[in-house]
Amino acid sequence: MADVKLEKVIKRFGKVETIHGIDLDIKHGEFVVFVGPSGCGKSTLLRMIAGLEEVTEGEVYIGDNRVTNWQPSKREIAMVFQSYALYPHMSVRQNMSFGLEVTGQPKALIEQRVAEAARILKLDELFERKPKELSGGQRQRVAIGRTIVRQPEIFLFDEPLSNLDAELRVQMRIEISKLHEQLGNTMIYVTHDQVEAMTMADKIVVLRDGIIEQVGTPLELYHQPVNKFVAGFIGSPKMNFLPVTVLSANKNEIKVILHDGQQLSLNYDGRTLNEGDKLSLGIRPEHFSSGNSADISLDVNIDVAEHLGGTTYIYSDIAGQAVTIEADSDVVFERGEIKTFSFHLSRCHLFAADGRRMEAIAEVRVVEKAVA
Amino acid sequence: MFELRSWQAKAGFMALLLLIAFFLFFPVYWALSSAFKGNGELYQMDPTLFPNDFYLGHFMTAISEGNLLLQLKNSLLTSTSSALLNAALASLAGYSFAKFEYPAKKPLMLLILSAQMFPFGVLLISIYPMLQAVNLLDTKLGLTISYIVFALPVSTYMMYSYFKQLPNELIEAAKVDGASNLKIFYRIVMPISFPAFITVTLYAFMWSWNDLLYSMTLITSEENRTVGPGLLLRYINENNSDWGGAMAASFLAAAPVVVVFALLQKQFIGGVTSGAVK
Numbered sequence: 001m002a003d004v005k006l007e008k009v010i011k012r013f014g015k016v017e018t019i020h021g022i023d024l025d026i027k028h029g030e031f032v033v034f035v036g037p038s039g040c041g042k043s044t045l046l047r048m049i050a051g052l053e054e055v056t057e058g059e060v061y062i063g064d065n066r067v068t069n070w071q072p073s074k075r076e077i078a079m080v081f082q083s084y085a086l087y088p089h090m091s092v093r094q095n096m097s098f099g100l101e102v103t104g105q106p107k108a109l110i111e112q113r114v115a116e117a118a119r120i121l122k123l124d125e126l127f128e129r130k131p132k133e134l135s136g137g138q139r140q141r142v143a144i145g146r147t148i149v150r151q152p153e154i155f156l157f158d159e160p161l162s163n164l165d166a167e168l169r170v171q172m173r174i175e176i177s178k179l180h181e182q183l184g185n186t187m188i189y190v191t192h193d194q195v196e197a198m199t200m201a202d203k204i205v206v207l208r209d210g211i212i213e214q215v216g217t218p219l220e221l222y223h224q225p226v227n228k229f230v231a232g233f234i235g236s237p238k239m240n241f242l243p244v245t246v247l248s249a250n251k252n253e254i255k256v257i258l259h260d261g262q263q264l265s266l267n268y269d270g271r272t273l274n275e276g277d278k279l280s281l282g283i284r285p286e287h288f289s290s291g292n293s294a295d296i297s298l299d300v301n302i303d304v305a306e307h308l309g310g311t312t313y314i315y316s317d318i319a320g321q322a323v324t325i326e327a328d329s330d331v332v333f334e335r336g337e338i339k340t341f342s343f344h345l346s347r348c349h350l351f352a353a354d355g356r357r358m359e360a361i362a363e364v365r366v367v368e369k370a371v372a
Numbered sequence: 373m374f375e376l377r378s379w380q381a382k383a384g385f386m387a388l389l390l391l392i393a394f395f396l397f398f399p400v401y402w403a404l405s406s407a408f409k410g411n412g413e414l415y416q417m418d419p420t421l422f423p424n425d426f427y428l429g430h431f432m433t434a435i436s437e438g439n440l441l442l443q444l445k446n447s448l449l450t451s452t453s454s455a456l457l458n459a460a461l462a463s464l465a466g467y468s469f470a471k472f473e474y475p476a477k478k479p480l481m482l483l484i485l486s487a488q489m490f491p492f493g494v495l496l497i498s499i500y501p502m503l504q505a506v507n508l509l510d511t512k513l514g515l516t517i518s519y520i521v522f523a524l525p526v527s528t529y530m531m532y533s534y535f536k537q538l539p540n541e542l543i544e545a546a547k548v549d550g551a552s553n554l555k556i557f558y559r560i561v562m563p564i565s566f567p568a569f570i571t572v573t574l575y576a577f578m579w580s581w582n583d584l585l586y587s588m589t590l591i592t593s594e595e596n597r598t599v600g601p602g603l604l605l606r607y608i609n610e611n612n613s614d615w616g617g618a619m620a621a622s623f624l625a626a627a628p629v630v631v632v633f634a635l636l637q638k639q640f641i642g643g644v645t646s647g648a649v650k
Contacts (some may be wrong), residue, residue: 050548051548052544052548071547072544072547072548073548073550073551075547077548078548079544079545079548081541081545082541082542083546085539085541085542085545086545087542087564088562088564089563089564098546098551098559099548099550099551102546102550102551102552102555102559103549103550146419146545146549150550171517244527
């Protein structure tokens with residue numbers, strides 16, 4: 001059983017601490033994605049699990065073993081690197097068999113495993129080619145093949161698709177997901193692309209500045225982000241945040257005012273708030289609809305309209321905040337036009353000034369629309 | 373870099389290149405043509421640019437009289453072994469400096485490089501008593517070691533620079549694959565560092581082959597004499613009048629370097645430029 005457990009893991013480079021005491025449990029067979037912006041520590045965390053980066057403090061467990069100070073080769077892991085890291089002087093076959101050869105596996109076993117991996121990844125015809133004679137997608141497949149032949153307990157992927165073009169990325173994404181289904185091993189995958197995270201993961205770990213912001217399933221993160229950062233990071237295009245000001249607040253209700261004077265009464269516990277506090281109302285671009293049929297309507301001055309065929313994105317500025325709206329693809333919008341869009345309050349999230357998402361008291365929120 | 377637009381500028385630049393090429397190659401050409409001239413033609417008042425008839429006598433005497441072949445053999449032995457040993461040591465040291473972290477790494481590297489800052493004649497002052505102490509004066513092994521001492525710092529730095537630009541992920545991938553550090557070095561790192569290895573080998577080989585000072589000082593017996601001092605002692609003295617023989621012998625002495633260079637030229641150029649473009 002290849003559970004992975006991180007206990008208060010800290011990483012320092014000299015005096016700079018980049019990972020600040022992370023605790024994480026990964027169950028056997030899970031596909032876990034570490035996601036976050038550049039420099040958030042996701043790759044460092046993966047490399048610490050791999051044993052390629054020393055753990056400054058804390059412990060790493062794989063299965064029942066404390067592997068914190070173990071060599072990478074002893075950890076029953078295999079890793080796919082961003083640059084593929086194929087050995088340039090070796091053929092595809094040699095690249096794939098190297099790991100088994102250096103650990104002294106019998107020749108028959110090596111041949112059988114390489115053939116099996118090649119069959120899964122459709123690499124048979126490329127066996128004698130050198131990496132420079134392969135396309136990006138083929139190289140990536142060889143890199144994955146190299147990990148499969150070793151039959152590791154855990155697969156680690158460090159941004160493996162970021163060097164591929166968009167089309168190939170989608171294709172490889174699907175292939176990796178299928179592979180996970182087929183093999184059933186634990187897979188830990190690092191990416192900065194939240195679409196990859198959402199589409200592939202059983203569980204997403206969102207990181208920022210060396211701490212975990214939230215762990216959850218893709219839909220948990222989408223529907224119940226713990227804070228503004230996660231809300232903004234998960235979902236594409238990102239969530240819009242409209243500034244609202246507290247008019248009054250008590251145990252059962254918060255009254256706020258929008259930039260355009262609309263007053264809303266929301267059933268949240270507002271005991272920690274004071275009049276004049278600034279909050280953010282989060283609403284995803286896809287939750288807008290044309291016209292004023294929903295709870296809250298906004299007049300939007302269109303800055304840019306991107307007609308993508310299947311959908312249209314409208315970019316605007318509301319109360320100093322950049323806002324993106326996913327609109328009806330059948331309507332042609334012009335720059336400078338003012339259009340009305342609306343959204344339901346049940347789709348909204350309320351964020352405190354420190355970014356934390358506030359929990360609604362009840363599912364249904366009381367709405368009181370009034371223009372001051 | 374820069375572009376020459378007018379034909380005058382292009383012509384001027386070409387003329388300059390030709391002039392430099394002339395200074396570079398004319399002495400070589402003159403030596404070669406003199407080697408093929410008979411003594412009558414060689415010493416006549418009006419020198420000829422091309423040999424009237426190709427006379428091979430100087431080559432025959434250069435080989436048959438004196439110890440040219442033995443000296444060539446000695447040179448080949450000391451230069452090849454020092455070049456290969458030097459490249460092997462420089463590869464290990466350069467790899468360690470480029471890819472491993474340990475205390476005092478930078479000072480250690482500076483220390484090694486600082487050996488290069490002394491004129492090589494000065495190094496000889498310390499090498500001589502050391503070789504004397506271990507009874508290696510006037511031996512090919514002693515000469516080989518002294519060549520390594522001189523070539524190793526620059527070679528180490530050359531290998532270090534090459535290894536520095538090798539992607540770490542390649543080494544990490546091999547580590548995850550289960551290869552030991554030594555296996556990573558000779559199965560992954562060295563095969564892809566062949567151009568750099570060849571460059572360093574050639575550098576050390578050419579340096580040893582062309583050496584005069586170390587060999588003159590450390591070797592005293594005829595049986596261990598290398599080709600540089602051999603030519604000097606035989607031909608450059610007040611009694612010498614065999615200029616044709618001197619030219620022919622010089623040519624025979626230069627030939628191995630030219631052959632080695634021609635064979636490995638592609639790798640050598642690759643090695644020199646390998647760090648420039650990723």
